[in-house]
Amino acid sequence: MNTAAVIMLYAIPGFFLLMAVEVAVAAWRGHKRYRLNDAINSIGLGILSQLTGVFTKTLTIGIYAWCATRLALFELPADSVWVWAGALLGYDFCYYWLHRMGHEVNVLWAAHVVHHQSECYNLSTALRQTSSGALFGWLFYLPLAVLGVPVEVFAVVALIDLLYQYWIHTEEIGRLGWFDYVFASPSNHRVHHAVNDRYVDRNYGGILILWDRLFGTFQPERADDPPQYGTRSPLRSWNPLWANAEVYWATWLDAVHARRWRDRLQVWLRRPGWRPADVAARYPKPAFALGRPIYDPPMSAALKVYGALQFLLLLGMALQFLMTQAQLSTPTLLAYFAYMALSLMLLGGVLEGRAWARGLEGARLVGSAVLALISASWFGASLPAWARGGVLVLAGVSVCLLWWVHRGRSTSSLSAV
Numbered sequence: 001m002n003t004a005a006v007i008m009l010y011a012i013p014g015f016f017l018l019m020a021v022e023v024a025v026a027a028w029r030g031h032k033r034y035r036l037n038d039a040i041n042s043i044g045l046g047i048l049s050q051l052t053g054v055f056t057k058t059l060t061i062g063i064y065a066w067c068a069t070r071l072a073l074f075e076l077p078a079d080s081v082w083v084w085a086g087a088l089l090g091y092d093f094c095y096y097w098l099h100r101m102g103h104e105v106n107v108l109w110a111a112h113v114v115h116h117q118s119e120c121y122n123l124s125t126a127l128r129q130t131s132s133g134a135l136f137g138w139l140f141y142l143p144l145a146v147l148g149v150p151v152e153v154f155a156v157v158a159l160i161d162l163l164y165q166y167w168i169h170t171e172e173i174g175r176l177g178w179f180d181y182v183f184a185s186p187s188n189h190r191v192h193h194a195v196n197d198r199y200v201d202r203n204y205g206g207i208l209i210l211w212d213r214l215f216g217t218f219q220p221e222r223a224d225d226p227p228q229y230g231t232r233s234p235l236r237s238w239n240p241l242w243a244n245a246e247v248y249w250a251t252w253l254d255a256v257h258a259r260r261w262r263d264r265l266q267v268w269l270r271r272p273g274w275r276p277a278d279v280a281a282r283y284p285k286p287a288f289a290l291g292r293p294i295y296d297p298p299m300s301a302a303l304k305v306y307g308a309l310q311f312l313l314l315l316g317m318a319l320q321f322l323m324t325q326a327q328l329s330t331p332t333l334l335a336y337f338a339y340m341a342l343s344l345m346l347l348g349g350v351l352e353g354r355a356w357a358r359g360l361e362g363a364r365l366v367g368s369a370v371l372a373l374i375s376a377s378w379f380g381a382s383l384p385a386w387a388r389g390g391v392l393v394l395a396g397v398s399v400c401l402l403w404w405v406h407r408g409r410s411t412s413s414l415s416a417v
Contacts, residue, residue: 007159008050009322015166019123025172033171035296036304037351039124040311041238044344045114046127047318048240051337054325056134063138065151072148087149088157088207091141095161096211098140099204108136109272110247117243119230119294121193126169131244161206165189175221184209187221194227196290232273232288236295238348241341247272254279297353302404309398310347314340320381328380336379339368350405358406362399369395 026033053060076083102112114130144154168189175187184205192203202219205211212218221227233250235243254275255264263276275285299307321336328336346364349357372391376383383391 007156007163009319011163012319015123015127018167022123022170022172029172031172033120033122034124035120036307037238037297037299038118038120039122040307040351041240041243041348042118042120042124042128044311044314044347045131045240045243046129047315048244048341048344049114049129049131049133051318051321051340052131053134054322054333055337059134059138061151061155064141064145064154067142067145068148068151068154071146073146074148076148076150076153078150078153083149084153084157087144087153088160090144090147090149091154091157091161092205092207093211094140094143095206096204096208096215098137099206100215100217101140103201103204104271106247106251106270106272106274107268110251111135111137113231113247113272114243116193116229116231117235119234121169121171121190121227121229123166123169125193126166132248164207169193180209180220181213182210183207188212188218190227191219191221193229195230195232195288196225196228198222198225199227200232228290230294233285234292234295238351240344240348253283257283297351299351300405300408302401302408303351306398306401306405307347307351309401310343313394314343314347320379324380332379339379350402358402362402365395365398365402 023034098108099112102108111130111132115125115128118125118128141154141158165184168184168186170186171190173186176185179185180187184203184207188203188205188209191199194200199219202217203209203212204217209218235246237243237246251267254267257279258264258267258276259278260276263279267274267276267279317336317340321333321340325333343364346357346361350361369391372378372383373388376388
């Protein structure tokens with residue numbers, strides 16, 4: 001396992017520890033910053049992004065390594081402090097432009113939109129990451145390869161830039177004086193996630209906010225205009241697969257419906273929200289309204305317990321996936337990935353109250369237990385007798401909870417008739 005992957009695995013417990021601190025501080029101050037369904041969806045999208053990253057390393061690192069080997073103008077030493085400092089500064093500069101273009105070019109927004117869909121703003125939002133960013137994101141970092149930044153330096157500074165941005169996703173830290181002038185901060189980044197008119201498409205900096213001041217995209221947070229979060233075309237779903245696909249699908253439909261070939265290309269390359277006039281006229285969309293109700297389907301006590309339990313189990317499986325991916329065969333990895341993606345999708349459907357999702361989720365629970373018990377293994381990990389007993393207990397508890405959820409939904413439906 002490479003250095004960057006090891007750092008990420010060690011960072012994961014820190015993410016959850018800081019989330020617990022944020023919840024405690026918010027509760028002490030009388031604030032409610034988290035909703036269980038939203039947090040599960042955000043972290044689930046982060047899980048899916050990490051699992052997808054195992055398969056997209058060829059784009060994110062492979063192409064960079066090829067260019068650094070063959071196109072580098074300089075041979076920079078990996079043991080120089082100045083090389084590391086320059087690489088981090090250069091990476092943050094490239095990140096600014098990738099991030100900015102992610103808001104200005106629709107095909108790039110289709111990937112980046114995932115990070116903005118939550119209507120909450122807390123540390124779990126930071127983990128809400130795209131699974132398709134590798135398609136074009138690598139292009140913006142090729143200048144570092146041409147300058148000769150070594151692959152191992154690039155991989156680590158990329159992770160440093162990403163990890164820095166975790167702590168700025170909170171409403172529990174206010175303005176920070178001079179720090180807000182130089183660095184990306186919670187106040188500056190709240191602006192970036194807001195859908196208020198004055199805040200849209202501002203404050204792209206990853207570590208330094210100086211890029212925004214230099215290139216005219218800076219906007220300070222204002223007390224008289226509190227940020228409201230989400231996107232101007234709200235997702236309104238807990239399905240992580242749809243979260244990744246929604247803008248691609250909407251853009252594809254607009255391209256298909258457009259009468260002119262030029263518009264079929266432009267719809268991918270123009271700013272998000274741009275639509276050909278003929279398409280907008282024939283297929284109108286509702287106008288954006290600030291202050292709309294947030295998406296928050298009701299959750300019974302049974303659903304909260306079930307959702308939390310299944311999420312913790314899936315989180316454990318994701319950690320196993322990441323720690324063992326180097327030892328697993330490609331078919332096994334693909335099967336495991338498909339299982340995880342399906343599980344996260346079904347959990348999202350259950351949290352939305354979908355009857356079809358509850359039925360398929362029950363089949364998943366039973367099928368998973370049968371597969372583990374018959375094979376005495378779980379995707380490359382052997383299961384001793386005590387672990388197989390644990391599988392039976394967890395499956396039994398999960399099925400009972402799911403029945404409780406279903407019974408509560410059925411009772412509510414009958415009461416409403």
